[in-house]
Amino acid sequence: MRYRKIVDAAFDCLAVGEFDRIKIDDVARAAGLAKATLYRYFPSKDSLYAVVLREWVDANHLRASTAVGPERARIRAHAMITAFAESPQFFRLAVTLFSSSDPVVKSELLDVGARTHRYFHDDFIDSTRVAPRDAAVIMQAIVHAAVMASVYHGAAFADAHHLVDQMIRLSVGDPISPVTGDHKVNSDAGAPVAAELPTFKQRRRRRIVECAREALRENSYEQIHVTNIARDADISLGTLYRYFPSKEAVYAEVIRDWFTHSGVIANRDDLRPEARVSARVRAALDAFEADPEFFRVNVLLYSIGDERVQAVLGEVIATARETLLRDLSAVRVPSAGDAATMLWALIGSLTTGVISYGGNFPEVRRVMEVFIALLVASADGRAGDERGFSP
Structure with missing residues (x-):
C-alpha cells in the first residue's frame, strides 16, 4: 500500500x-x-510528519501495564520520557509542528494530545486527591516541559523522571521529596551581554529591541522583516546584524524584555506567602492573555536550533523559576525547587494549548489553582479534602 x-x-x-x-x-x-x-x-511535508508523530506516540506512550492507578501513570510517564531521550528528534518534530497553522496538522496534534490525556485520565481514575482530568492535564504538562528542558536546554533526563515521581507523590497525598537536584537549564551558551557594550551601543541595541517589539504588536511574527526593524530603528541592516545575527536572535531578546516588564517577576512581598504564589501565577497568565502573539513567538523560537536563541530563552525560564522558588520557599513547600519547576511547566504548557489550540484561560486558571492547592497542602500536611480540591 x-x-x-x-x-x-x-x-x-x-x-x-x-x-x-x-x-x-x-x-x-x-x-x-x-x-x-x-x-x-x-498535501504537505507537515501533514505527513504529523501522521508520523501520531504513530510514534501511539507506539511509545505505553498503553498497557499490570500496574493500576497513579502507579500506572508513573510508569507511562517514565516510558514517554525514555522514548524522547532515545529519539529526541521526535520531540523537536512535535515542537516544530505545534507552531503550524495547517488545519490538517492541528487536527492530528489535537488527536495526539487527546489520546495521551485519555490514557492518563484512566490511570488517575481511582485517585481521591484530585480530579482525574486535572491530574492528567498536570502530568502531561510536566512531562512536556521537563523533556523540553532536556532537549533544548541541556537538563538531565533524570530530572524529568524525578519530576514525574514528585507529581505522583502529590497526586496520592504524599509530600514531595526534599531530596532533589538543581534542575537548572543551560543558559550561558553564548548569550549576548548588553551591559558589556559602550553606553551609546547599549542605547542603539535597546532601540532595535523596542522597534522589534512594536512591530510585533502590529503584525504577526511571520510578516516582520529585519529590514523594516532596521529602518524603524534608523540604522542600516549591516549595523543591526552587528548586534543580532538573525531575526530569531532579535526576537529572543524581545521576549526577554517583554517578560521582564510583564509583571511576572514584580515584587510581591506585601502579600502573604500563599497569596503571593497565586498572584504570581495570575500575573503570568494575565500577561500571556494580553499579548498572545508574544507568547506564540516564545514557543516558535524553541524550534530554532541557534544556541544564542536557546540561551536567552533559558535565562527567561531560569528567572521565572527562581522567582517562583522564592515564593514557594516562603510557603515552606518541600523541595520548593521542584515545585517551582513544575508550576512554571504547567503555566507554559497550558498557555500554549490555549493560544495555539483554542482553549480558554478561565480553565487554565482553575487548573493552576488546583495545583497550587496541592503544593500548599504538601507544605502543611493537610488532607486534600480539607483544601477543597477533591474530585
Whole structure:
C-alpha cells in the first residue's frame, strides 16, 4: 500500500536526520515513488510528519501495564520520557509542528494530545486527591516541559523522571521529596551581554529591541522583516546584524524584555506567602492573555536550533523559576525547587494549548489553582479534602 510505504519512508528519513533538513524529495525517493504520487496522499511535508508523530506516540506512550492507578501513570510517564531521550528528534518534530497553522496538522496534534490525556485520565481514575482530568492535564504538562528542558536546554533526563515521581507523590497525598537536584537549564551558551557594550551601543541595541517589539504588536511574527526593524530603528541592516545575527536572535531578546516588564517577576512581598504564589501565577497568565502573539513567538523560537536563541530563552525560564522558588520557599513547600519547576511547566504548557489550540484561560486558571492547592497542602500536611480540591 502506497500510503504505508510513504509513512515508513518518512520514519526512515527521520531516523537519520532532523525534520527541518528532510525534503519531500528525500521521502519520495526512499519510498520509491514520484513526488507527485506522494502529494496525492499528503498535501504537505507537515501533514505527513504529523501522521508520523501520531504513530510514534501511539507506539511509545505505553498503553498497557499490570500496574493500576497513579502507579500506572508513573510508569507511562517514565516510558514517554525514555522514548524522547532515545529519539529526541521526535520531540523537536512535535515542537516544530505545534507552531503550524495547517488545519490538517492541528487536527492530528489535537488527536495526539487527546489520546495521551485519555490514557492518563484512566490511570488517575481511582485517585481521591484530585480530579482525574486535572491530574492528567498536570502530568502531561510536566512531562512536556521537563523533556523540553532536556532537549533544548541541556537538563538531565533524570530530572524529568524525578519530576514525574514528585507529581505522583502529590497526586496520592504524599509530600514531595526534599531530596532533589538543581534542575537548572543551560543558559550561558553564548548569550549576548548588553551591559558589556559602550553606553551609546547599549542605547542603539535597546532601540532595535523596542522597534522589534512594536512591530510585533502590529503584525504577526511571520510578516516582520529585519529590514523594516532596521529602518524603524534608523540604522542600516549591516549595523543591526552587528548586534543580532538573525531575526530569531532579535526576537529572543524581545521576549526577554517583554517578560521582564510583564509583571511576572514584580515584587510581591506585601502579600502573604500563599497569596503571593497565586498572584504570581495570575500575573503570568494575565500577561500571556494580553499579548498572545508574544507568547506564540516564545514557543516558535524553541524550534530554532541557534544556541544564542536557546540561551536567552533559558535565562527567561531560569528567572521565572527562581522567582517562583522564592515564593514557594516562603510557603515552606518541600523541595520548593521542584515545585517551582513544575508550576512554571504547567503555566507554559497550558498557555500554549490555549493560544495555539483554542482553549480558554478561565480553565487554565482553575487548573493552576488546583495545583497550587496541592503544593500548599504538601507544605502543611493537610488532607486534600480539607483544601477543597477533591474530585
